[in-house]
Each structure stands twice: as C-alpha cells, then as structure tokens.
Amino acid sequence: MEQGAVTLGELETLYRSELPAFRRFARAVLGDSEAASDAVQDGFVRAIRDRRAFRGEGTLEAWVWRCVANSVRNANRRPRLVVDAPDDAAPDAAEHDAALRGLVAQLPERQRLVLFLRYFADLDYASIAAALEIAPGTVAASLHAAHSTLRNALEEVER
C-alpha cells in the first residue's frame, strides 16, 4: 500500500461518506444549494490535484476539509444570487430559525466557519485549526465569541 500519499480511492470514499456534511457546511456558509454543491465539487478537485502535498501529519479528513473550506471561502467572495432554503417547520419555529440564520450571517466569516465546522463537520478544535490554518486557541476564542453573540442576540429576539 502506498504510504504517505493520498490515493484517489481514499478521496472518493471520503467524498461518498461525508458528502452530506460537506454540502451542509457549504450551504450554511453560502446560503445557496447550487453554489454549495459547486464549491464542494471544486474543493475535491483541489484535493485531488494537491493530494501529493498531504504529509500525513494530521488526519486526511481535516486536510480535505481545508480544501473544501478554502473553496467555499472563495465562492463566498464571488457575487451571487442568494436563495434561502424553504422551511417546513411550524411558523414560530420558522421565524426563530430565520432569525438565527440572519444573526449567523452577520458574524465575521471566521466565526461562521468555525461554528459550522464544529457542528456540521463535527471536527474537534485541532482539526478545525488545521482546516482553517489558524491556531487552536483562535478556534476556541472564535467559537466562544460566536456563542456569546448568538445567545445575546437570540435573547433580544425572544423578548
């Protein structure tokens, strides 16, 4: 078995098993299913092209998340038409969820990415740090800041 390098098969397996998490993360950042799908596909294209650069120091999953996160960030900088997903929840809940999405959208980009990688990708702090190329302490601080902002803002909304 090849050691140290990523095989196409490994990337394909990761794509097939993790696709819902990748798409959900991208959709949450971009607010648009089509753009999210595109960004994830492009992230994997990048992963395939750069697979020889993977040194095996962290997990393959974290490294691929870095490729996808970069692709999503690039897509987020391009102008596009944002179409929010339809909501099947009850009206009150839908209103609350829409308010939350609005609050999340106002967070700084890094906080949003950390938030979604933590909860949709289920990554630990070290993996999030590796995926976003930031220090683990910055992950903790960003997450804490996002929590505080959202909780305070939600309390305001609920009053």
Added chain:
Amino acid sequence: MNDVETEMRDLLERAYPAQDETEDWDDVLARLQPIEAPRRTRYRLIATAAVLAAAAAVALVVKSPWRGGPTILDKASAALTAPAGKVIYESTRFPATGPLCLSTQLIRPNQPPCTNAFFVRTQLWLEGGTGVRTFRTLTKLDLPRAAVGSKATLSPFGNAFDVIRSRHVVLETGGTIEGSHVRDVLVHIGGERVITRYTQAPTAVGATAFDPVELIRDAFRTGHAHMEGPAMLRGRKVERIAVELGASGEAATYYVDASSFEPVEIVFKRGAPGFPFGPGFGTLQGRMALLFTSYRYLPATKATLRETSLRAQHPHLKIVCGVEFGLPDC
C-alpha cells in the same frame, strides 16, 4: 461537548436542516480534466514506460521458477500488517438504523430498552510493529433525541452505565495492547472531567473491541479467510474475502480495493452477543456494513505518536479506577 455547545448544535441543526444529497463523483473527475489535459504528453510517456515495464515483468514471470507469486489473500493480509516505525490510522463509520441495538436503560416510561437509530464514526491511531503498543480511538455517536437522559453502556467494559447527556456523544478510549490482548484501557466520555482506567484479566475484552480490523488480521493469521472473487462496490473494483471466525460462528465479508488492497468495507453477518464492538451493543440482528474512509500508515512522528495516547490528549484530567473489570492495582 458541553451544554452550551449541545444547545448551539441543536439550534443550528434546526435552522440549517440536512437535505438529501445526490453524490456525483464523476462530476468531480470531469472538472479535473480541462487542467489535467495538457499533461497528456507526459502521461503518454508514463503509459509507454508502464507498458514496457509490464512486458518486462511478464517476461520475467514466464521465465521465473517462482511463478505464481503472492496471492490476493497474501497481498490483502500484507496490506494490514503495520510496519514498525509507523502509526496505523483507521477511520470507519457505520450508518443509522443499523442492525445493532445500543442497550439503554431509558429513564422515561414507554421507551424501548435500546436504540438502533444511531450513527457511529470512529478514528483509531495504533502504533505499528509488534510487542506492547499504544492505541487511541475517538468515537462519535449520533443518537436519537429520545436517548438523551437514558443510561447506556458506552465503553466496551460492559458493566459501566453512563448517562447520555447529549444526542452527540464523543467517546475516547486508549491504552496498550499486546498481540490481541488489551492490557489496560483508559476511557473518557466527552464533557466528563475524569478518565477511567481499567486493567483486566487476559480474556475479558480483546483488541477487536477497539479495532475491528483485528478480526480480519486474525482470520488471515489462522487461515479463516477465503477468496470469493472480484466485485464492484459503489462503483469501485474490489475483491471479496469471506471470513469465518471463532467457535461462536462469527462471520463477515471483507472487501479490499482490487489494486491497492486497502480495506474498503467489512460486512458483519453474525456473531456472539457483543460482536463486533463489545457487550453494550447487544446481538447483531442482520448485516451491518462498516465503511472505511481511511486506512493509512503514518510516519511515527512526535505528532502522530501523540495521537495514539489518550493521556497526552487530556494531560490535566484526573484518572480514576474503573471497578467493573478493575484489578486491585489500578
């Protein structure tokens, strides 16, 4: 995950609901083409060299007295043999509504005694080589809301009941193994402030409870693995290997990649109670597929060796003795 994180996750999951996703790997490969195309000349050269090398290899084999070479079983077995100086990294998952039931003692009335609607992802880091080796597993369980507040046996040490505080449980185990014998184990449940240490008699819990691939290695070692032939699995060319293990009739089908011989999937078919993950999971009712998302040999660096140690991950947590299988010296 603490209460704040659990609450935040639930809020976000509702605000950004999951959708049915259609995968399209071919589209990924198609997007690769336009930029890869200019390299065709180089590929043609590589292809020509490969054809010449193959022809030379065929000529050698035809003239060789040791024709035949290693079988597919030999190659599949070799692919699971970790060299010293490496760290095995394994990432696996099995999906929700599987045929395993995680035993729970639900506190609320009118609830079933166990749940099979869960999703498990496990990562394993294990030192390569032989002798005493350290390992660590990181398991993430996604459970139904109804399971929150119940008690379940989360660790392979089946007598310990843990209260499920969240739908998303993170369970870490680590310790040392020698051959297929687990010498001692540390267990840490996400959010808890202590690590529980267990030492045990030789036969209570084997290495397979932490590393299902050990079952396959064992089958190769003892001659209980048999070729079933080539197959296609989710668009991938694989080889099927039938595995029969133990007096209790444990059986599985092991799929390996047809060219790299790396693990692709294990389908567990039947076994004694607790097969393959430990007593907390009851008896397998039907087939359960364990998918490999990665199986690699990482260089044994300071960073990767740290991944094999649960203690190194949580240097400040207090260690307490587990009593279920604990020996007095714990």
